[in-house]
Amino acid sequence: MTAELHLYDVIKRPLVTEKTSGLAEDVQRYTFEVDLRANKIQIKEAVEVIFDVTVTDVHTMIMPAKMGRRGRRVYQRKSAWKKAVVSLAPGQRLNPDPFSL
Numbered sequence: 001m002t003a004e005l006h007l008y009d010v011i012k013r014p015l016v017t018e019k020t021s022g023l024a025e026d027v028q029r030y031t032f033e034v035d036l037r038a039n040k041i042q043i044k045e046a047v048e049v050i051f052d053v054t055v056t057d058v059h060t061m062i063m064p065a066k067m068g069r070r071g072r073r074v075y076q077r078k079s080a081w082k083k084a085v086v087s088l089a090p091g092q093r094l095n096p097d098p099f100s101l
Helices: 018-027 040-051
Strands: 011-014 029-034 055-063 066-070 073-078 081-088
Touching (some): 040 055, 040 081
Antiparallel strands (some): 011 029, 055 081
């Protein structure tokens, strides 16, 4: 069963770090935080429609929840989230570029 998500609900935000900025500049790989229910097909379609580019590959990974401790009690500090690394066709860039500061 696939989740019916709107295109703008699939992509939550771009992840901007030194590593992801380097990937974007060097090999046209862009990293986004995406909805946990989104699959690779939905992510590819959302990026292609929103940014008007051709996506060649999508890698997804679920980042685990972060746990904390207070004495013997263990609690969840941050919930799990999904990350997608999107590769574009050679010579293409995202416009507007979410990684430019």
